[in-house]
Amino acid sequence: MKTYKRFILTIVLTVLFTAVLSAQNPIIRDQFTADPTARVFNGKVYLFPSHDIKAPEEFKRKDWFCMEDYHVFSSSDLTDWTDHGVIVTQKNVNWVDPATFSMWAPDCIERNGKYYFYFPANVKTGHGRGFGIGVAVADKPEGPYTPEPEPIKGITGIDPVVFIDKDGQAYIYYSMNRLFGAKLKENMLELDSEVKVLGDFPTKGLVEGPFFFERNGIYYMTYPHVEKNTERLEYAISDNPLGPFKVTGVIMDESESGCWTNHHSLIEFKNQWYLFYHDKDLSPNFDKNRSARIDSLFFNPDGTIQKVKPTLRGVGLTNASKKIEIDRYSKKGDAGVSVAFLDTTNTFKGWKTIFDKQNSWIQYNSVDFGKKKAKSVSAMVSARDGGVIQIRLNNNQGPVISEMKIPAGSGWNTVNAKVSKSKKGVQNLVVTSMSNNPVEIDWISFK
Ligand code: FUB
Numbered sequence: 001m002k003t004y005k006r007f008i009l010t011i012v013l014t015v016l017f018t019a020v021l022s023a024q025n026p027i028i029r030d031q032f033t034a035d036p037t038a039r040v041f042n043g044k045v046y047l048f049p050s051h052d053i054k055a056p057e058e059f060k061r062k063d064w065f066c067m068e069d070y071h072v073f074s075s076s077d078l079t080d081w082t083d084h085g086v087i088v089t090q091k092n093v094n095w096v097d098p099a100t101f102s103m104w105a106p107d108c109i110e111r112n113g114k115y116y117f118y119f120p121a122n123v124k125t126g127h128g129r130g131f132g133i134g135v136a137v138a139d140k141p142e143g144p145y146t147p148e149p150e151p152i153k154g155i156t157g158i159d160p161v162v163f164i165d166k167d168g169q170a171y172i173y174y175s176m177n178r179l180f181g182a183k184l185k186e187n188m189l190e191l192d193s194e195v196k197v198l199g200d201f202p203t204k205g206l207v208e209g210p211f212f213f214e215r216n217g218i219y220y221m222t223y224p225h226v227e228k229n230t231e232r233l234e235y236a237i238s239d240n241p242l243g244p245f246k247v248t249g250v251i252m253d254e255s256e257s258g259c260w261t262n263h264h265s266l267i268e269f270k271n272q273w274y275l276f277y278h279d280k281d282l283s284p285n286f287d288k289n290r291s292a293r294i295d296s297l298f299f300n301p302d303g304t305i306q307k308v309k310p311t312l313r314g315v316g317l318t319n320a321s322k323k324i325e326i327d328r329y330s331k332k333g334d335a336g337v338s339v340a341f342l343d344t345t346n347t348f349k350g351w352k353t354i355f356d357k358q359n360s361w362i363q364y365n366s367v368d369f370g371k372k373k374a375k376s377v378s379a380m381v382s383a384r385d386g387g388v389i390q391i392r393l394n395n396n397q398g399p400v401i402s403e404m405k406i407p408a409g410s411g412w413n414t415v416n417a418k419v420s421k422s423k424k425g426v427q428n429l430v431v432t433s434m435s436n437n438p439v440e441i442d443w444i445s446f447k
Contacts (some may be wrong), residue, residue, distance in 0.1 A: 024328035025314035026281045026291030027081060028073065030348055034065075035105030035209070035263035036276040036292035037161070039141075041115070045269055046141045047073040047081070047276070048108045048117065052289045059101050065288045067103040070119065072142055078269070078294060079316035084142040088119060093134060093147045095127035102131070105159040105209060105263050108141065109188070111170070115141050116188045118160040118172070123151060133160045133174060135189055154182075154191045159263070162188075163212045163241065171241050173198075175208045179223065181242050200245040201225075201236065209263045212241075218303045221245055224262050230254045231262040233277065235305055251297070252308050255279050259287040266297060273297040274315060275308050282347045312339075317368040317426060323380075323443035326431055327351035329362045333396065336360030336433070342442065352382075353441045355389070355433035361396045365428040374422040374446035377402050382412045387439040392430040393423060406439060419446065 026033070032052035039046050048070065055066040069089035075081045090098045100122035108117045115138045123132040132151030138144060157176040162184065164170045170184035172191070179201055183193035198221070205226035213220050219238045224231035233252040236245035255262060257279055264277040275297040283289035294315050298306045313330040327339045327350075336357025342349045353362055377391060386408035392398040404417040433439050 025293040025312050027294055028292055032289045033292040034278050034290035036278055037107045037265045038267045038276045039108055040267055040269050041110055041141045044074050044076050048106050049292050050105050066101040068101050070106055077316055087143040087145045088136050094149050095123050095151055096121040097124045107161045109162045111188055117145050118162055120158040130156050131158045159209050161210055161212050165241055173210050173212050175210055177207045179210050196242055198243055200243055211265050230260045233262055233264055251305055317366050320367050320369045320446040323445050325443050326362050326364045327353045330365040331363040333361045337362050356438040358436045361430050361432040363430045366426055367429055368426050369424050371424055373424055374419045376416055376447045377419050377444055378414050378416050379444040380412055380442035381406050381415050383439040385437040387437045388434040390432045390434055393427050396430045
């Protein structure tokens with residue numbers, strides 16, 4: 001009976017705390033998600049970000065990072081993300097000082113069927129000093145996770161990243177104004193060597209956020225580094241997990257938004273490499289409330305990494321019958337088209353596209369029409385003086401598949417139109433305004 005009750009409770013909790021989110025960049029839109037560490041477990045991508053929140057009354061540093069717990073998210077297509085809810089909170093970790101709201105960038109790794117979640121936080125008096133790194137262990141990536149009673153002995157630092165080499169030796173890397181590395185015991189809970197200060201990296205402007213992986217026998221240490229004003233992503237390579245390393249190149253330039261931090265991770269999923277990183281999309285005026293993004297990443301044949309250009313479109317296919325948010329565009333014309341928040345007092349409501357010139361256009365790539373041709377299209381629009389928009393395939397000179405007349409009126413309205421000459425499969429779309437009247441579009445969707 002007890003087991004049955006627990007089973008029912010688990011189902012109820014899963015339903016309550018599992019939300020399906022569908023997004024481009026940023027990939028999670030109902031909360032802030034910083035420091036995105038992605039891992040592939042059992043054919044799915046799991047995202048372990050840290051969780052920026054607005055500072056509560058009791059946290060006095062209103063200008064600083066404020067983080068009290070971690071969620072885990074999963075996706076099998078990088079487009080639809082499931083939030084599995086909170087896996088670790090500062091309230092339930094014995095050694096964490098909950099007054100500091102300092103649950104910073106985490107990592108997670110699987111060994112022998114167990115999942116080890118590593119997280120930094122400020123320790124309570126009597127449990128070490130400064131930042132410690134703790135471990136919580138689970139049987140499934142979604143949890144439940146049980147935190148170890150003390151942080152890992154011998155480590156003071158932040159931003160852990162854990163790596164298991166082909167010979168089974170595990171390593172932990174972390175930072176504290178420099179990069180550090182050490183071997184981990186097979187239990188994944190204790191150090192198995194002295195901590196080594198990893199030299200060979202910039203001595204100024206590298207304070208945090210390493211990531212580590214191996215590909216084709218090359219060991220890559222990737223890290224944020226402030227060359228000018230804010231963190232850009234760089235990488236170094238080695239033929240040994242603990243170096244020496246050779247600084248090799250830049251993966252992503254400083255963000256145009258001015259977001260000071262850029263924490264990241266890299267994964268290979270279904271034969272494509274991806275860069276997970278963050279920016280301040282949902283909080284343009286405060287860069288301690290960040291959001292996770294993904295873009296594709298490519299290697300050159302010699303193992304060097306091509307620079308990634310951040311995009312709003314992100315990765316993955318968008319189902320044509322879902323709401324296609326064209327404000328997460330792939331390309332746009334030079335004049336007469338812009339993107340703005342739907343509601344500046346609640347940025348979680350998302351964005352809209354504003355056209356205010358004839359022939360202004362925006363392009364949204366990789367829309368999946370599946371095996372059937374679309375027959376009609378709907379759009380959520382607002383146009384005080386009315387307007388006309390055309391939807392084309394391929395590019396802004398491509399064939400027109402629909403023309404929508406938008407009646408004059410105030411507020412948001414759904415408008416429907418016929419689609420002709422539509423195609424099956426994955427298509428790029430271009431939406432063009434045919435009038436000089438201002439027209440705003442929240443989304444479009446096909447049937
Ligand atoms: O999120 C808090 C800190 O900001 C992380 O630990 C760093 O990597 C930086 O992103």
